[in-house]
Amino acid sequence: MQHTCKLAMAQMRMTDSIEENLQKSLNFCDEAADSDLLFFPEIQLSPFFPQYEKRNADQWCMQESAPELEALQEKAAEHKLYLSPNVYLEQKGKRYDTSLFITPEGQIADRTKMVHIAQARQFYEQDYYTPSDEGFKVFDTPFGKIGIVICYDRHLPESVRTCVLKGADLILIPTANTKAEPLTMFEWEIRVQAMQNQVFIAMCNRVGREGGMDFAGESLVVHPSGDVIVKADDQEQLIRCELNLGEAREWREKVPYLGTRRPEWYL
Template structure:
């Protein structure tokens, strides 16, 4: 399976970012990618850096025109897409990624479970924690899980999806140059190794307000080895992943199967 990570910068408006996203889908499909992963809140500025930002017009429903445009593009270009949007559902708003199959049908939605509240990450001011937890989605290539940004800092997130037999876990994120990049890489490598699962993390780039996004989108295999890591420039990052490898490695190195859960609190 070939995946593409859309390491994007914010172009200013939902319309402009939407146009760029569709163009990146087209380009990725031309390069024979089977799936394209986008960074967190790709259609707008990273508004949670502000404690009281007016975000009128930023939220979308699963039936919004923008989501439908992604669906049409998936079908047109024959590619799976995983956009991340500011989702409004049943009167609540979430940080959510939607997995859209290559036939244009929505396979499912993963909402952020753990919601941060810290300097430049005032996410509790905008987001509701997920009401339906972690999920793994069946695709034609294997089982794919999504862990949204901050969730990856909790080992239970990736572990839970690995226990649901995920072959690949996708992470849309917003990492900055002031954060510990090397630590973030090792965080993924260790979790990939301990859970025998491939992980791909897609970040944004550019400067917005006082935040300087670092890029460095990365793909790690189920042995914890780095397949590819980008720099801080806007680009599509490609990686070829053997989706069967996760199950094989998990069978040969059965860490998860040997857990003694009766002793855990």
């Protein structure tokens, strides 16, 4: 197994136009053509509509067969990279905040839906999203196992821990963090979870002002030691780094936190 992964994150500014957001996503695919894996912020093809209570979001919702997703699948196949877009997806009459996992052949291998749904000022997500009916998933790649934890899910430590217990070497977090939020605390949250679970974690955020929210960027990648490998500013950009995912397993052998767990005593 190759362990080195060329990771790319598209820190994006969104508009009210699905077409513009899609074209920007496709352009990032072209820019990341020499990468192994590219992922995006939360609900990348739409404005952040959950900042408003109980609005009609039909125009932002799509089926898995949508032409926009087919265009992203084609880009994955063109550049032979793994792609994980995050979209507002409908399945069997229910709507989910969903990250797809697209293979280098352009096939949707599977999907992860947000498990925990927030309901707070400017994050009225329970008005729009159904909680996942499938739980957390981990995807096999030639360079390691990839888990996905969507935005608010990361605040519940069971999310990252579950992915790691399923074998994840790298956790992707598509998110929507604003400048009004405790960004320093959010960085430490990721660093501590990476260290405690001895896993690489990459978090990709939106940028720009949308309505009453100013998205912060500051996407980052954290090593299993808890050290920050790369951290962006608040500008739109493609972030790249090369990770040896085998180091996650090395750290678990060196400091066996997971091996000393006693789940029979946990609630």
